Amino acid sequence: MGTQQGWPAPRAEGPVEGRVTVPGSKSISNRALILAAISDGPSTLSGLLAARDTSLMRSALVALGVGITEQDGLVTVTPGSLKGPASVDCGLAGTVMRFVPPVAALADGEVAFDGDEYARERPMDVILGALRTLGVRIEDHGTGRMPYSVSGAGSVRGGKVTLDASGSSQFVSALLLAGARYDEGVDLRHDGKPVPSQPHLDMSVGMLRERGVHVDDSEPNRWVVAPGPIRALDSAIEPDLSNAAPFLAAAVITGGSVTVTGWPSATTQPGDHLREIFTRFGAEVSLSGGDLTVRGTGRIQGVDLDLGEVGELSPVLAAVAALADGPSYLRGIAHLRNHETDRLAALETELNALGGDVNQTDDGLEIRPKPLHSGLFGTYHDHRMAHAAAVLGLVVAGLEIENIATTAKTMPEFPDLWSALVG
Structure with a gap:
């Protein structure tokens, strides 16, 4: 990716040992912000992630007329009269570009959406088409992509809609989160290949139920959200378990021991699957008193994993697999081609540039470990690609991380x- 200098990835001189506290979950933070913005009163959120994606979400909701204040680490969200004209910068945040339009449809006036250059390539036609079916006026000049505008009439009819959410579970979550505020609620049916990232759907449904919304998901590929108020709720945001992946991986590949604090005993976060996955790689994993500890055993086994529910973990897991003692197969992740970047192509390109042997399949990656050498690892404006590179840099001398x-x-x-x- 060019000849520019990167960040020199810290190299581990021995087994990595330590304790890490990771910040709040992005997925829970942005869902909590959306629900608080359209609830029946003010909500106070503690542990809310402070990062680009949550900053973009906060700005979007404020632009629509929601009050958001912060004091001593507590964020208070006060619902307001949603109205345009407004402009929303989605950056490269899938939760903003997909969760905010169904809320903007409830506003009175026009709301314009745009984002980073690559965000304009991410497909939005599924959610825009569904909103049109539910009675919302949208102008996207026939592209199904950003920039587009939502012309809100102050209310949304809602009702039945069928969509293909095989590209992203966010298409479903977006309509579930706002659906209770629609006149008829939403009766949402998925028609297509399996919806990826089931834990994220469970997260959306669970957070709605916590706020008194009736959601019937008893029938496969169908979600019925009854119309009604969304109860205001003060809540604490869990740590982001997916962001714990590189830290725990450091223990696996260096034969060290890393503990992540504040790990919930029960959660809908996809990152909780790391406990089982790192065991499959050959590590020892224990959860005690809110501390999750992963110990490397000196051996990294090749794995055959279906990551359809936990695709966001794939970049870090691909890095671990590239250092294993046998081939690995990561499956069920064709949808990663439409993430922040085409993650499958990016991983194949960057690992092979370091001397790896990685091939794309229809729905994933085949990784055959080979000795890796120094180089500049491209990140494609993708945070999880940077995490993967940092993991590799622990044991690959001279690795630099672009951006x-x-x-x-x-x-x-x-x-x-x-x-x-790494110390």
């Missing part, structure tokens, strides 16, 4: 936390 600042999307403190852990 480490992209980690600010969900964890601005990543370079400092990483350097402190």
Whole structure:
């Protein structure tokens, strides 16, 4: 990716040992902000992530007329009269570009959406088409992509809609989160290949139920949200378990021991699957009193994993697999081609540039470990690609990471936390 200088990835001189506290979950933070913005009163959120994606969400909601104040680390969200004209910068945040339009449809006036250059390439036609079916006026000049505008009439009819959410579970979550505020609620049916990232759907449904919304998901591929108020709720945001992946991986590949604090005993976060996945790689994993500890055993086994529910973990897991003692197969992740970047192509390109042997399949990656050498690892403005590169840099001498600042999307403190852990 050019000849520019990158961030020198810290190299581990021995087994990595330490304790890490990761910031709040982006997925929970942005869902909590959306729900608080359209609830029946003010909500106070503690532990809310402070990062680019949550900053973009806060700005979007404020632009629509929502009051958001912060004091002593507590964020108070006060619903307001939603209205345009307004402009929303989505950056490269999928939760903003997909969750905010169904809310903007409730506003009175026009709301314009745009984002980073690559955001204009991310497909939006599924959510825009669904909103049109539910009675919302949208102008996208026939592109199904940004920039587009939503012309809100102050209310949305709602009702039945069928869509293909095989590209992203966010298409479903977006309509569920706002659906209770529609006149007829929403009766949402998915028609297509399986919806990826089931834990994120469970998260959306669970957070709605906590706020008194009736959601019937008893029938496969169908979600019925009854119309009604969304109850205001003060809540504490869990740590972002997916962002714990590189820190725990450091223990696996160096034969060390890393503990992540504040790990919930029960959660809908996809990152909780790391406990099982790192065991499959050959590590020892234990959860006790809110501390999750992963110990490397000196051996990294090749794995055959279906990551359809936890695709966001794939970049870090691909990095671990590239250092294993046998081939690995990561499956069920065709939808990653439409994430922050085409993550499958990006991983194949960057790992092979370091001397790896990685091939794309229809729905994933085949990774055959080979000795890796120094180089500049491209991140494609994707925070999880940077996490993967940092993991590799622990054991690959002279690895540099292009644009480490992209980690600010969900964890601005990543370079400092990483350097402190590696020591």
